[in-house]
Amino acid sequence: MVLNKERNARISVAWGFIFKIVSLVCPFIIRTLLIKIMGSEYSGLGSLFTSILQVLSLAELGFGTAMVYSMYKPVAQDDKSKLSAILKYYRKIYYIISIIILVAGAAVLPFLKFLVKDDVPSSVNLYILYGIYVLNTFISYFGLAYRASLLSAYQREDINSIANLIVNVLLYAAQIIVLIIHPNYYLFIIFLPITTLLLNVIKYFYVKKKYKDITPTGELDEDVRKEIKTNMAALLCHKVGGVVVNSADNIVISAFLGLVVLSNYNNYYYLLSAISAFIIIIFTSLCAGVGNSLIVKTKEENERFFNRVFLINCVVVSFCTICFFNLYQLFVEFWVGKELMFDFFTVILFCIYFYLHMIRRTIIMYRDAFGAWKDNKIQPIVSCIFNLIVNIILVNFIGIYGILISTILSMVLIDIPWETITFFKNISKYSPKKYIIFGVSFIISTTISCLICYFIPFNVENLIVNMIINLGVSIAIFGLIQGPMYIVFKRMNRKVYNIDMYKS
Structure with missing residues (x-):
């Protein structure tokens, strides 16, 4: 079965963007109200609990990704009996995972007080709040x-x-009403497990009706089980690395610097992750189509599309980085005020972090589509250990700088070179020539663009006017420097790569 990849990807990206716009605007409003009405400590608590639960979700072992990958081939072959057997196996494992998360969550309780530095709001019970977050994670799997x-x-x-859009709108509306009418943090977060359960019910009955021929029945062959377990073991390594980047930083900040600093850090990180999420929508929407194409298309067609996707990714990430560099401080000042801002060097570190993190997305998407997690499974573990050790050392000497520098160093010294070499040598067998040319060119041009923005500042007293001017400057500089380069690379690509793999 050849999926209508162009149509599905287009629809998925469109709805993904609508959902992310709502998921950006509404949490922004909620976070603003939470900080203004209840204080930064409450915002920091939410970030801490979310990070702890992300660590506990390692119990999932990357099983969901492995299962979806195992479905690509039977979907392409329209093998519904095999899909049914995979679904049954998936259900059994998820029951086990949910119990593990519940037990592991309870095991963390005695150590919870050591993860928060002295500024817990007196009006809340740390353990009750944590229990609600654990329940929410349990429901998400069970x-x-x-x-x-x-x-x-x-x-x-x-x-x-x-x-997600329907349920999250209900969640956001309920939380906004609570903050405005009766500010109470217990009421604020109790809607999390309720809406998670509602979301699971909606998806369950839709899929049950849409794919009624695929039910959790039958048994998987031993070779399929073995392949899934092998992929799970490799994915565990990758997930550990991801958790250190996304969660351990928050836990270290809370333990060493306190909830207020954690809240301020997450104000910056929230903006960065919101833009990142829009870019990741595209890769998430393309991944299943790429996985299908790897089965039904030739190597040459897949290589052509890989280079095209990476070129577009370079352009988008470069543009976003320049805008971050020019607008980050202005927006944070407008949003939460000068008293909750970091200095400009922190902004530079966030921009570097964003660029390095997002420029990797093409290789990561193709690695997932190939199902080739085992080829570099040691890399995230090495990066994880390095990151955590440097994190704890540097935070004691240079505070918040150390959190960002440790992550940047782990990406520069370990993740990017290791992923690149492994992908082109062992996984794809594609030529790395264009990848290197595009990547290096856009790193240099983005750096030059940011330097121009720094040495030719445009500032007026009104923050809104200032943001508009600096946005215009960012667009102009991007257009003058990156624009011609993109056109040249696109024409060069078109001369060699003239097949659109998404045309059936």
């Missing part, structure tokens, strides 16, 4: 969640986005 994997396998991320 019972109904397994069926949603079919949406990813059939490249219907638009359905995921629509369901």
Whole structure:
């Protein structure tokens, strides 16, 4: 079965963007109200608990990704009996995972007080709040969640986005009402497990009706089970690395610097992650189509598309980095005020972090589509250990700088070179020539653009006017420097790569 990849990807990206716009604007409003009405400590608590639960979710072992990958081939072959057997196996494992998360969450309770430095709000019980977050994570895996994997396998991320949009709007509305009418943090977070359960119910019954021929029945062959377990073991390593980047930083900040600093850090990180999420929508929507194409298309066609995607990624990430560099401080000052701002060197570190993190997305997407996690499974573990050790050492000497520098160093010294060499040598067998040319060229041009912005500042007293002017400057400089380069590279690509792999 050849999926209509162009249509599915287009619809998925469209709905993904709508969902992310709502997921950007509404949490922004909620976070602003939470800081203004209840204080930065409450915002910091939410970030800390989310990070702890992300660590506990390592119990999932990357199983969901491995299962979706195992579905690509039977989807392409329209083998519904095999899909049914995979779904049954998926359900069984998710029951086990949910119990592990519940037990592991309880095991953290005695150590919870050591993860927060002295500024817990007196009006809340740390353990009750933590219990609600654990319950929310438990519900996200238990019972109904397994069926949603079919949406990813059939490249219907638009359905995921629509369901998430409906439920999240209800969540955001309820939380805003609580903050305005009766500010109470217990009421504020109790809606999390309620809406998570509602989301699982909606997806479960939609998938059950849409794919009624695929039910959790049958048994998987031993070779399929073995392949899934092998992929799970490799994915665990990758997930550990991701958790250190996304969660351990928050835990270290909370333990060493306190909840207020953690809240301020997450104000900056929130803006960065919100823009990152828009870019990742595209890769998430393309991944199933790429996985399908790796089965039904030739190596040459897949290589052509890989280079095109990476070129577009370079352009988008470069533009976003320049805008971050020019607008970060202005927006944070407008949003939460000068008293909750870091200095400009922190902004530079956030920009470097963003660029390095997002420029890797093309290789990561193709690695996932190839299902080639085991080829570099040691890399995230090495990066994880390095990052955590440097993190704890530097935070004691240079504070918040150390958190960002440790992550940047781990990407520059370990992640990017290791991923690149492994991908081109062992996984794809594609030529790395254009990848290197595009990557190096855009790193240099982005650096030059940011330097121009720094040495030719445009500042007026009104913050809104200042942001508009600096946005215009960012667009102009990007257009003058990156624009011609993109056109040259695109024409060069078109001369050699003239096949559109998404045309059936």
